[in-house]
Amino acid sequence: MSASNWTADFLGQLLNSTITVEQISLPATTLWQIESHHWQQFAELAIQQNMRWVAGWAEHAEERFFINACFEKQGVYLLLRTIVHAAKPELPSQATVYPAANRSERHTQDMFGINFVGHPDNRRWTRHKAWAKHSYPLRKDFPVQSEPEAITPPDIDYPFVKAYGAGVYEIPVGPVHAGIIEPGHFRFQAVGELILNLEERLGYVHKGIEKIAEGRTPESLARLAGRVSGDTTVGHCWAACRAMEQAAGIEIPACAALIRGILAERERVANHLGDMGAICNDVAFVFAQMQFTRLRELWLRTNAKVFGHRLLMDRIIPGGVVCDITEVSSTLIKQDIVQLRKELSEIMPAIDLNSSLEDRLFTAGYLAPEIAAAFGTLGYVGRASGQDFDVRRDAPYAPYNQAIFKVALEDQGDIASRFWVRYKEINAALKLIEQFIEQLESGDILTEWQTPPAGNESLGIVEGWRGEITAYVRFEADNKIARFYPRDPSILNWPVLEKLVLNNIVPDFPVCNKSLNGSYSGNDL
Amino acid sequence: MLRLFKKIMTTGVITEKYKAPKNDELEKLGILIKRHIDKKFSGSIAIRQVDAGSCNGCELEIHALNNPYYDIERFGIHFVASPRHADVLLVTGPVSRHMQTALLRTYEATPNPKWVVAVGDCAACGGEFGVSYASCGAVSNVIPVDVVIPGCPPTPLALMKGLLGLINK
Numbered sequence: 001m002s003a004s005n006w007t008a009d010f011l012g013q014l015l016n017s018t019i020t021v022e023q024i025s026l027p028a029t030t031l032w033q034i035e036s037h038h039w040q041q042f043a044e045l046a047i048q049q050n051m052r053w054v055a056g057w058a059e060h061a062e063e064r065f066f067i068n069a070c071f072e073k074q075g076v077y078l079l080l081r082t083i084v085h086a087a088k089p090e091l092p093s094q095a096t097v098y099p100a101a102n103r104s105e106r107h108t109q110d111m112f113g114i115n116f117v118g119h120p121d122n123r124r125w126t127r128h129k130a131w132a133k134h135s136y137p138l139r140k141d142f143p144v145q146s147e148p149e150a151i152t153p154p155d156i157d158y159p160f161v162k163a164y165g166a167g168v169y170e171i172p173v174g175p176v177h178a179g180i181i182e183p184g185h186f187r188f189q190a191v192g193e194l195i196l197n198l199e200e201r202l203g204y205v206h207k208g209i210e211k212i213a214e215g216r217t218p219e220s221l222a223r224l225a226g227r228v229s230g231d232t233t234v235g236h237c238w239a240a241c242r243a244m245e246q247a248a249g250i251e252i253p254a255c256a257a258l259i260r261g262i263l264a265e266r267e268r269v270a271n272h273l274g275d276m277g278a279i280c281n282d283v284a285f286v287f288a289q290m291q292f293t294r295l296r297e298l299w300l301r302t303n304a305k306v307f308g309h310r311l312l313m314d315r316i317i318p319g320g321v322v323c324d325i326t327e328v329s330s331t332l333i334k335q336d337i338v339q340l341r342k343e344l345s346e347i348m349p350a351i352d353l354n355s356s357l358e359d360r361l362f363t364a365g366y367l368a369p370e371i372a373a374a375f376g377t378l379g380y381v382g383r384a385s386g387q388d389f390d391v392r393r394d395a396p397y398a399p400y401n402q403a404i405f406k407v408a409l410e411d412q413g414d415i416a417s418r419f420w421v422r423y424k425e426i427n428a429a430l431k432l433i434e435q436f437i438e439q440l441e442s443g444d445i446l447t448e449w450q451t452p453p454a455g456n457e458s459l460g461i462v463e464g465w466r467g468e469i470t471a472y473v474r475f476e477a478d479n480k481i482a483r484f485y486p487r488d489p490s491i492l493n494w495p496v497l498e499k500l501v502l503n504n505i506v507p508d509f510p511v512c513n514k515s516l517n518g519s520y521s522g523n524d525l
Numbered sequence: 526m527l528r529l530f531k532k533i534m535t536t537g538v539i540t541e542k543y544k545a546p547k548n549d550e551l552e553k554l555g556i557l558i559k560r561h562i563d564k565k566f567s568g569s570i571a572i573r574q575v576d577a578g579s580c581n582g583c584e585l586e587i588h589a590l591n592n593p594y595y596d597i598e599r600f601g602i603h604f605v606a607s608p609r610h611a612d613v614l615l616v617t618g619p620v621s622r623h624m625q626t627a628l629l630r631t632y633e634a635t636p637n638p639k640w641v642v643a644v645g646d647c648a649a650c651g652g653e654f655g656v657s658y659a660s661c662g663a664v665s666n667v668i669p670v671d672v673v674i675p676g677c678p679p680t681p682l683a684l685m686k687g688l689l690g691l692i693n694k
Contacts, residue, residue, distance in 0.1 A: 137659070
């Protein structure tokens with residue numbers, strides 16, 4: 001079946017099941033609107049078609065809630081919407097069909113007070129104690145400032161899953177961890193050193209990003225999107241800008257697209273270098289940590305020289321980019337790539353031949369391809385467990401639609417595999433940067449912004465370094481943002497950490513966690 | 526194994542010479558007076574880093590302090606795993622309300638005398654996030670702050686200057 005006609009076939013199938021679909025055309029997205037009581041039934045039919053659950057979010061408008069879910073198959077995205085009345089905000093859950101939708105629906109439940117009937121786990125998720133049980137921050141009548149208590153009490157009565165039995169004990173970890181990392185809580189049940197169960201409790205860095213996005217200008221939203229997750233500043237900023245540009249009907253100059261591509265690939269390389277070092281460090285192989293942090297530092301210094309910011313924050317703005325690449329800069333970038341390849345060609349064999357490293361990384365933290373598929377796992381985590389998906393190749397956007405590159409894929413599913421997939425992705429990224437530099441010509445890097453009509457909406461999708469990022473944007477009058485929902489790949493990758501640590505030992509948790517490297521900030525919003 | 530040693534040997538020592546910050550730079554950080562009155566930690570400080578709600582950008586640059594170019598341990602500055610071992614809390618982020626109690630408890634767990642260094646624009650003033658139903662804003666809204674190192678995120682060099690300012694006599 002070709003990519004273009006599965007939607008037509010599926011539409012026929014829905015009509016046979018008496019699901020009425022109203023088709024609405026959006027810029028760059030297909031929107032299907034259905035009745036709320038068909039919500040779960042739609043998911044059942046979608047999973048039979050091997051459609052992937054991508055994202056879910058809601059929006060409050062006067063007496064109604066819009067509830068959205070996004071699906072993907074063969075690179076074609078489908079936005080599904082239903083409307084429920086505020087007097088009785090409930091609809092059947094899709095999480096019963098798609099485990100990937102589980103936490104997303106709990107987030108919507110906490111933020112909007114929408115009840116997903118039949119949800120397998122309706123405990124609170126994003127809400128700790130900063131706001132009361134029956135108030136909902138993303139409803140329009142909830143003020144941004146609200147009236148929080150002077151000191152927000154700790155979230156001590158969250159009903160964790162318990163385990164009982166001789167020799168079973170519990171280890172609570174966090175929110176403040178021992179290393180220089182983000183806060184979150186992990187609850188282990190273990191027997192001896194063996195992990196029986198792990199439960200994640202996130203939400204500690206919830207900063208109200210969705211709420212404070214409302215009413216911003218496009219430039220201001222781009223800045224905020226660049227801080228959804230600091231290590232993915234290019235990815236999130238690009239996704240948000242793509243959504244805004246599509247909603248406003250703006251085409252960015254070809255030159256700007258190429259520079260965005262270079263920025264995104266540079267971000268991918270920097271993060272992969274950091275992660276590869278950190279994975280080795282978590283099994284006490286310091287040689288690799290020192291070498292990779294050294295290479296990362298050199299890479300970031302070039303970022304600062306060429307683009308004016310080490311982490312590339314705020315380089316992408318609505319309509320284009322802020323910095324051009326000069327002759328001198330492109331020579332520097334090219335030299336950098338040659339140098340990095342040479343260094344890696346010396347370091348990687350030394351790592352590959354190291355049996356102590358092999359002992360620790362092979363077979364550890366195994367994620368089965370079936371589980372990866374069930375949870376819609378993205379990026380290098382998915383691609384190390386046989387999930388052959390990459391937005392850059394499967395739903396290409398400028399500048400990737402003009403590029404030739406290979407998407408790394410393995411099905412070994414262990415930490416070693418996630419390590420080597422990162423290495424392959426670095427190589428692919430270096431080739432991409434070279435291609436983009438070759439294609440660069442002098443020209444505009446910014447298109448003038450045009451205020452979109454109120455109500456215009458769009459979905460911006462890009463492949464960040466962690467995997468697919470989706471950003472939903474709707475405008476209200478006067479160029480202001482009515483709704484922004486960024487979906488970081490971490491939201492779909494975090495749940496599989498609970499699966500891949502099972503039957504590993506507690507001391508291997510840090511390396512398992514690092515091999516996945518979910519963003520806490522991108523998850524908690 | 527030989528490849529490994531060869532790479533170590535050919536890489537050599539790459540740690541960079543560090544220019545001590547000038548007085549006016551320190552003044553900008555509000556440290557100059559502090560360093561004259563407080564010599565309690567002279568020579569060495571143990572740091573507990575607390576992410577109280579940051580986007581993780583600041584953490585990336587704090588990490589860089591330990592790479593071989595900056596190698597901040599050579600100045601007696603090291604990161605410890607518990608606030609009970611720490612002289613200094615290095616706090617990032619606007620303080621999310623969900624982290625408020627955790628930060629207060631970490632502060633209480635740190636033995637006196639102690640300093641709090643707020644790192645990054647969000648920690649300094651709330652940054653892009655400000656004060657809201659979910660965020661307490663600046664670190665100083667929650668615990669007393671001694672030194673502020675601004676930047677989004679501050680570069681490793683800015684962090685070095687700020688931290689070394691603390692222990693200079």
